[in-house]
Amino acid sequence: MFRLMRNVHLILGLVFVVYALLFALSSLFIIYRPWFPESRVESERTVRVAAEQAATPRALALELMRNHDLKGDLREIEQTDQGMEFVVMRPGTRAEVAYSPSSGEAKIKTRRQGFLEMLVQLHVNHGFWHDFLPSNAWSLLTVLGSIGLFLLGATGIYLWFCHHEERVIGGVILAVGLIYSLTTLALTRATG
Amino acid sequence: MYEWVKKIHMYAGLLSFMAFGVWGVAGIQSAFLPPPGGYEPPDIAQEKEFAFEGPGDLDDKELAQRIFRASEVRMGGGVYNIHRNEKGNLAFFLFTWNGRRDFTYLEEQKLVRVEFRDNNMASYLSSMHTAFSRRHPAELPARLWGYYNEFSTWAFLFMTISGVYMWIATRPRLPWARICLAGAAVVGVTLWVVTR
Numbered sequence: 202m203f204r205l206m207r208n209v210h211l212i213l214g215l216v217f218v219v220y221a222l223l224f225a226l227s228s229l230f231i232i233y234r235p236w237f238p239e240s241r242v243e244s245e246r247t248v249r250v251a252a253e254q255a256a257t258p259r260a261l262a263l264e265l266m267r268n269h270d271l272k273g274d275l276r277e278i279e280q281t282d283q284g285m286e287f288v289v290m291r292p293g294t295r296a297e298v299a300y301s302p303s304s305g306e307a308k309i310k311t312r313r314q315g316f317l318e319m320l321v322q323l324h325v326n327h328g329f330w331h332d333f334l335p336s337n338a339w340s341l342l343t344v345l346g347s348i349g350l351f352l353l354g355a356t357g358i359y360l361w362f363c364h365h366e367e368r369v370i371g372g373v374i375l376a377v378g379l380i381y382s383l384t385t386l387a388l389t390r391a392t393g
Numbered sequence: 394m395y396e397w398v399k400k401i402h403m404y405a406g407l408l409s410f411m412a413f414g415v416w417g418v419a420g421i422q423s424a425f426l427p428p429p430g431g432y433e434p435p436d437i438a439q440e441k442e443f444a445f446e447g448p449g450d451l452d453d454k455e456l457a458q459r460i461f462r463a464s465e466v467r468m469g470g471g472v473y474n475i476h477r478n479e480k481g482n483l484a485f486f487l488f489t490w491n492g493r494r495d496f497t498y499l500e501e502q503k504l505v506r507v508e509f510r511d512n513n514m515a516s517y518l519s520s521m522h523t524a525f526s527r528r529h530p531a532e533l534p535a536r537l538w539g540y541y542n543e544f545s546t547w548a549f550l551f552m553t554i555s556g557v558y559m560w561i562a563t564r565p566r567l568p569w570a571r572i573c574l575a576g577a578a579v580v581g582v583t584l585w586v587v588t589r
Contacts, residue, residue, distance in 0.1 A: 211564075214556045215573040219581035225550035232525045232543055271577035276429065292588055295564060311456075319589070335588045342584075349421025354413050358405050367403060374406040382411035382541050388534035389490050390517060392467060 203363050210356040217349045227320035229242055235344030247306050255300055255307070258287045264299070265289070265307065271296055290334050292326050293319035305314045395562050397577075402555045405548035412545030413425075419522035428519050434493050438511040441465075445498070454496070457485045460505050462548045466494050468571045490520050491537055 214221075230237065248269050255261040260276045265271040266289070273291030279287075284301040293314045300307040316324065326339045361371050406413075427433070445463055447456045457475045466489060475485040483498040492512040498505050512520060524539040525546075560570060 211560060211567075213558075213571055214553075215560065215570055216558060216577050218553060218574065219577050221549065221553040224582075225546060225553060228546045229550065232546065234526075260492060288505045294589075299447055323588070327426045328428060329424065330428045334421055338584055339588070342580075343420050344424045347417045349412050350417040350420070354406070354410060354417075357403075358410070361403050361407060364403070367400075368479050371403060371407050374404050375410060378408040378410055378541075382538065385538035385541065386411075386415075388517075388519065389532075392491075392532055392534060 203360070204354065205358045206359045206363075209354060210360060213349050213353050213356070217346050217353075220346045223320055224324060224346070227317070227324040230321055231324075232318045237317060241312045241318065242315075244313075245310050247308050249305050250300065250307050252302055252305060255285075255302065255305075258285045261300055261307065262287060262289055263347065265298065265309070269307075269309070270299075274331050274336065278356065289335065291336060292322035292339065395559065396556050397454055399557060400432060402552055402559065405552055409545035409548040410516045412542055413549070415518045415522050415542075419519040422519050424560075435516075437495075437508045438492075440510045441507045441509070442504050443507075446503045446505060447498070447500070453483055456483060457496070460496060460498055461487060464496070464505065464507060466507060488520075490524070491517060 223335045248265070250261060250264055254264040257371055258280070259275060262271070262275045271289050273289040273294065273296070275287060275289055276290040278285070284299065284303075286297070289296045289298065295312045297310045297312075324325055326336055327343065329337050329339075329340055331337050358375075361367060364371070400457045408485060411430075443464065445460060451459060452474050454472075457472045460483075461472055466487070472485050472487050474502045475483070478497065482500060484496065486495045488492055491509075493510040495508040495510065496505060497508075521535075521538060522542070524535060526536060526539045528539060560567075564570065
């Protein structure tokens with residue numbers, strides 16, 4: 202049984218190692234964000250789109266995705282007297298599109314985040330409602346990683362308990378952690 | 394070296410055990426969060442009123458801040474959606490670890506009504522998983538949880554790296570372990586590239 206649990210613990214650890222690093226590094230970046238300089242790149246370009254391919258914001262967005270290297274979820278649609286505006290976004294990249302039917306031009310302002318901010322956006326990415334399929338895949342990894350975290354915890358507890366010489370000190374550490382965390386959680390719940 | 398790394402790996406996991414549980418709940422709950430604009434606040438669990446008379450020289454934003462400070466509601470991160478409701482009363486809301494709090498200032502009666510929209514347990518744990526030592530003007534219990542959560546983040550990073558080290562130090566040639574790591578790396582890098 203010990204051997205089996207040890208192998209399960211190792212498999213889970215290795216399967217989720219990349220994802221665990223993503224979450225650990227992005228969490229630390231969130232905590233210490235003021236210490237890091239902003240690292241994003243902004244660019245702007247204009248593309249011509251025929252009016253018939255821009256009948257609706259969705260049609261225009263699809264045309265830009267097919268032929269002008271745009272990808273992500275379509276959001277924040279606004280139609281004005283001058284034309285239409287919307288955002289196409291995916292983790293780490295946000296493109297603001299403004300289209301004028303009179304000129305047939307779509308201005309695309311793109312903001313591309315640096316490595317660490319990209320990690321944060323993958324960290325907070327959630328749900329399975331995205332048009333952009335990789336975002337759904339990241340959400341699936343979040344769920345699987347969370348289940349993996351429970352299993353890693355359960356197998357870890359078993360492996361610790363099998364180390365007889367570590368039971369006393371480990372038990373004290375576990376108890377201290379549980380008492381401290383449960384007390385602060387309960388008091389915060391009660392205070393609000 | 395190996396023995397010490399193993400010991401610290403074990404102790405770090407035992408001490409951070411509860412944080413990992415909270416993160417696990419938050420991660421699973423995240424799958425069920427609505428898309429932007431689809432958020433429905435929880436039902437009103439309770440209402441409270443307190444007497445308040447605002448100074449006449451404040452604009453709505455300053456008044457909202459003053460009302461929040463005068464209330465017994467704590468741990469709010471910011472005051473949002475400051476507006477006049479259909480009856481012309483100042484209204485706004487804020488979020489605490491426990492859920493949304495809707496404020497309405499009944500100026501003629503010199504009363505503030507607070508509606509409590511409490512999170513369920515999963516949402517509460519999800520909000521607590523975002524805590525760290527310097528987040529929001531939190532009260533002591535939340536700040537202490539924040540220290541624990543922050544410590545657990547460092548412990549998690551250490552355990553991830555030390556776990557790989559322990560594998561390499563003891564059983565690096567296990568074929569299935571290599572396949573697991575390679576598979577995970579391929580999936581991770583592929584997803585990163587198509588997302589980027």
